[in-house]
Amino acid sequence: MQVLKIKTVAYKGSKRKLLQDIEKYIKEVDAKTVFDGFSGTGIVSAHLRSQGYEVYANDLNYSSYIYGKVFLEGYDSTIVNKVVQQLNSLDPKKGWITQNYSGEKERVVRGTGGQSQLRPLGFQAKNANKIDAARDYIETLSLHERNKNALIFSIILASDRVFNNSNDQKSSLKEWQTKALRDIQFESPTLITGPVGKQFKGDILKLESPEVDVVYLDPPYTHGVLYDACYHINENIALWDKPELDHSYALPRASRVAIRKVKKKSGGFYNKGTAACCFKQILGSLKCKRVILSYSDAPRNVLTIQDMCNIGKQYGNLTVYSKDHKICTQASIFNKVSTELKEYFLIIDMEEK
Secondary structure (H helix, E strand, O other), X not given: OOOOOOOOOXXXXXXXXXXXXXXXXXXXXXXXXEEEXXXXXXXXXXXXXHOOXXXXXXXXXXXXXXXXXXXXXXXOHHHHHHHHHHHHHOOOOOOHHHHHHEOEEEEEXXXXXXXXXXXXXXXXXXXXXXXXXXXXXHHOOXXXXXXXXXXXXXXXXXXXXXXXXXXOOOOOOOOOOHHHHOOOOOOOOOOOOOOOOEEEEOOOOOOOOOOOOEEEEOOOOEOOOOHHXXXXXXXXXXXXXXXXXXXXXXXXXXXXXXOOOOOOOOOHHHOHHHHHHHHHHHHHHOOOOEEEEEEEOOOOEOOOHHHHHHHHOOOEEEEEEEEEEEEOOOOHHHOOOOEEEEEEEEEEEEOOO
């Protein structure tokens, strides 16, 4: 089958470059059904559906739930394309995004000895105005859930393209980048054809895993990469609950992602003392022939690759493959260069229960 160009948001650890490898390991067991346990941007789920697999997926974040619903269930393109045209012609509106994430802000910058500097807040005002207008407009329409999800995804995609950081949403780069200066343009999300799947939202440790041929797992496992904090603006646009914000952060955050300040636990996968137990709990609950687990040798991982291998072989026959690829840890303006990252695939052919 032809590989489809899939539009989705930027994400740390995106598996776009590894789709062919993942599919290769799925084909080895003649699979028809797949469960994507940490779906994130939805790129793996979308690709697999486009290649004819029946896909089930799960993620904890509501924005990721939206992406997965769009990719796995689809939408009415006639309706969505029409509304997208309307979004592009709306009058700008100064709303919640404009008030909190546009223009520039004087703030103390870490590493400057307490100096205060004027820094961008994420969006040019002209684009923030359009995001506000579009997201409010969606709430006035009577839409089928699938079509509303597609339009919300459209707004997040467009926002992502003009946000003043390419890495995450914890901060904005110190100078306006070319992409942030462009005029925002809304487009319909990629419409995937293939067997209709199902997207879940929740803690995978509490989810009853669907019975499938293959489970693909790309879990969070790196200190400091808390995905709900990294992409909190996408989450705010998806939920559109306009929460009260803590403005002491480089970019204002809702209390739901001010994890350390509200003493919220960041999740078992981020803690060396609990991560192994979490992986064991997942693997012990799966109903499948094969598990494909992505893991890298990034320096801040809570568990080593050897730790992961020791866990994996407790549940079946373990084979490990690796692949080198480039990773850019910071934007080029920080004078950081791409380094080699080794990506591992832990293939576990599960013992019969």
